[in-house]
Amino acid sequence: MDSSAWFSLRLSLQVASAATLLVFVAGLAVAYLLAMKDFRGKEAVDMLFTLPLVLPPTVTGYYLILLFGRNGLFGRPVFEATGWSVMFTWQAAVIASFVVALPLMIKTARAAIESVDRNLIVAAYTLGHSRFTTAVKVILPLAKKGIIAGTVLSFARAMGEFGATLMLAGNIPGRTDTMPLAIYALAGSGEWSSAHILVAVFTVISGAFLYIANIYGKKAVI
Amino acid sequence: MTLQVSIAKVLPGFTLDVSWEVGNELAVLFGFSGAGKSMTFRMIAGVMVPDRGLITLDNRVLFEQPSGTDLSPQERSLGYVFQDLALFPHMTVMENIRFGGHGKNRKLRDGEARMLVRRFHLSGLEDRFPSQISGGQQQRVALARALMRHPKALLLDEPFSALDAPVRAEMQQLVKEVQKELSIPVVLITHDLNEACGIADRMIVYSSGRVIQAGTPAEIVRHPFAAEVEQLVSYRIGLCEQKLGPC
Numbered sequence: 001m002d003s004s005a006w007f008s009l010r011l012s013l014q015v016a017s018a019a020t021l022l023v024f025v026a027g028l029a030v031a032y033l034l035a036m037k038d039f040r041g042k043e044a045v046d047m048l049f050t051l052p053l054v055l056p057p058t059v060t061g062y063y064l065i066l067l068f069g070r071n072g073l074f075g076r077p078v079f080e081a082t083g084w085s086v087m088f089t090w091q092a093a094v095i096a097s098f099v100v101a102l103p104l105m106i107k108t109a110r111a112a113i114e115s116v117d118r119n120l121i122v123a124a125y126t127l128g129h130s131r132f133t134t135a136v137k138v139i140l141p142l143a144k145k146g147i148i149a150g151t152v153l154s155f156a157r158a159m160g161e162f163g164a165t166l167m168l169a170g171n172i173p174g175r176t177d178t179m180p181l182a183i184y185a186l187a188g189s190g191e192w193s194s195a196h197i198l199v200a201v202f203t204v205i206s207g208a209f210l211y212i213a214n215i216y217g218k219k220a221v222i
Numbered sequence: 223m224t225l226q227v228s229i230a231k232v233l234p235g236f237t238l239d240v241s242w243e244v245g246n247e248l249a250v251l252f253g254f255s256g257a258g259k260s261m262t263f264r265m266i267a268g269v270m271v272p273d274r275g276l277i278t279l280d281n282r283v284l285f286e287q288p289s290g291t292d293l294s295p296q297e298r299s300l301g302y303v304f305q306d307l308a309l310f311p312h313m314t315v316m317e318n319i320r321f322g323g324h325g326k327n328r329k330l331r332d333g334e335a336r337m338l339v340r341r342f343h344l345s346g347l348e349d350r351f352p353s354q355i356s357g358g359q360q361q362r363v364a365l366a367r368a369l370m371r372h373p374k375a376l377l378l379d380e381p382f383s384a385l386d387a388p389v390r391a392e393m394q395q396l397v398k399e400v401q402k403e404l405s406i407p408v409v410l411i412t413h414d415l416n417e418a419c420g421i422a423d424r425m426i427v428y429s430s431g432r433v434i435q436a437g438t439p440a441e442i443v444r445h446p447f448a449a450e451v452e453q454l455v456s457y458r459i460g461l462c463e464q465k466l467g468p469c
Contacts, residue, residue: 122269123308125295128324128371137321141312 001197007174008182009201015090015178016158019097023154026098027105028147032135034106035113046106053103057163060099064168068095092169093176097158104157105150112146113139149216156209159202225375225407229265229275229285238262238272238431244375244407248398250418250439251411253428253454259411260305262428263377267302268295279407280374296324301368301376305383305411307360309352315339315363316348322370331370338366342396358389362396369400376400378410382417394421415455419443427451 001009034046052060068075070085079085086092116139124134140147162180169176171185179202186195228241238258242249251259264270266277268284271292277285279300284293309318319338323331339345342362352360361381368376378397382390398421401408412418418425419439427435427442435447446452 117308119304119306119308120310122267122295123302123304123310124321125269126267126298126300126302127322127367128296129321130296138310142310 001201002194004173004177005182005194005198008177008179008198011090011093011177012159012179015093015097015161016155018094019101019158019161020151020155022094022098023101023105023158024151027102027150027154028109028140030102031106031109031113031150032139035110036139046110049106050103052100052164053107057100057161058167061096061164061167064092064096064099064164068092068168087168088170088172088176090169090176093161093165093178096164096168097161100161100164101154101157105154108150108153109143109147112143112150115146116142145216149213152209152213152216156206156213159209160206223280223374223406224278225266225409226276226278227262227266229262229272229277231261231265231270231272236431240428240431240433242426242433242436244409244424244426246401246405246407247423248401248408248410248421249424249426250422251409251426251428252413252415252418252422254413257428258431259428260379263302263379263409263411266298266377267300268293268298299371299374301371301373303364303368303376303378303381305379305381307352307364309360309363309367311352314349314351315344315355315359318352318363319366319370322367324371334370335366338369342366356389357384358386358393361385361389361393365396365400369404373406375407375409376404378408380411380413382412383414390417397421415443427454429454 030045030049034042065072065087067073068086070076070079070087075085075087086095120138120142121134124138125131129137160180161178162184165176165178166181166184171177171181173182173185177185179198183195183198183202186192186198224243224245226243230239231237236258238261240258240262251262253259261270265272265285272285272287274287275285276283279298283291284298285291310321313321316335316339319335320331323334339348342365344359344362344366347355347359352363355363365378365381381397382393385393394417397408397410410421422439425435425437425439425442426433429450435442435451442451443455446455
């Protein structure tokens with residue numbers, strides 16, 4: 001592997017790690033709310049967060065441009081205040097990966113939290129424990145396996161993110177070319193031997209993560 | 223201390239409308255499954271909301287509708303042992319018991335939990351998980367955990383239904399002792415007349431969401447008010463008479 005391949009691998013791991021951290025925090029909070037609370041529009045919220053799972057990545061990317069582009073809803077005030085835009089930076093790749101990986105975490109963690117025996121939760125309340133203590137000491141430990149499976153799946157999905165990243169972060173060699181983007185560029189320019197190596201490395205990494213997710217996923221069902 | 227319950231709730235196909243009062247005694251809610259006994263417990267514990275009524279414990283209002291008082295389960299100072307025990311499967315015996323002692327400092331909590339372990343013959347099992355101990359032992363852990371909170375009343379939902387006869391008798395004795403020791407209202411659900419006669423100071427007979435008779439086991443067995451009560455008590459009356467002694 002040459003230096004640009006190493007860069008892509010490192011960038012992919014960096015982007016996926018940052019996105020997974022955000023996915024873990026935000027996904028767990030949303031999953032907890034969806035699993036434990038009844039409120040109006042609950043399924044609409046679930047649908048909104050799940051959309052990136054079924055939309056073409058280019059459409060998700062398009063929405064992200066509308067939000068974070070220089071003229072975007074959030075992008076414009078940031079650009080006007082600082083002269084900086086997230087577009088075409090590695091942080092843009094993090095946003096794209098975060099948005100597409102989030103539904104995997106929400107779906108998996110919600111199912112795991114919903115499968116915790118309600119009587120155990122009620123028992124903790126009747127023993128005098130607050131909702132927060134009950135969540136930390138009872139619900140999350142019992143949903144742990146599903147949460148781990150969701151996190152690992154999200155990491156694998158974030159590593160593989162391509163379409164939305166291309167739209168928001170572009171494919172700038174040495175800056176935003178994560179592994180999937182680098183493979184696309186190598187294939188486009190006919191550099192097959194380099195592409196082979198990256199494809200093989202990527203397959204091994206993703207396979208390993210999927211294997212781990214499966215192990216925890218299976219245990220989570222019990 | 224007195225637990226006073228007067229509540230009503232209308233659900234599709236079922237209406238609960240009951241009133242009863244239990245002092246420092248062991249009372250049994252008796253009746254067929256589906257009569258509303260467990261639902262009453264859930265409402266006393268604050269995990270289900272009645273449509274209207276009043277629940278007080280030790281002169282403190284836990285629930286009152288229409289006035290709007292509805293204390294959370296955390297604020298009700300009750301010990302509630304669930305039918306399925308609801309032991310935390312990821313915690314050891316010791317951790318389960320300790321988890322009942324909310325709000326106390328760790329040292330105090332540890333000391334109290336160790337005392338309950340000894341009191342309930344659980345020594346040596348502290349580090350086992352609930353799945354690694356017997357039904358009777360699980361039962362004792364659940365009771366110990368409920369007592370860690372120093373409850374002002376104890377609710378036991380069919381606590382002995384899954385136990386073999388000798389273990390059941392031992393547990394009944396233990397509950398009776400605990401009631402005497404703590405001198406608090408203890409209410410136990412059962413549909414076993416034999417059990418009710420064996421331990422109850424008072425029996426409250428439920429049928430289809432209503433209380434159809436309340437009194438001592440002897441009164442209920444010997445002078446059933448209604449045909450429904452008679453039907454409920456008739457099939458085990460022989461055994462019950464043995465426990466109650468001659469008239």
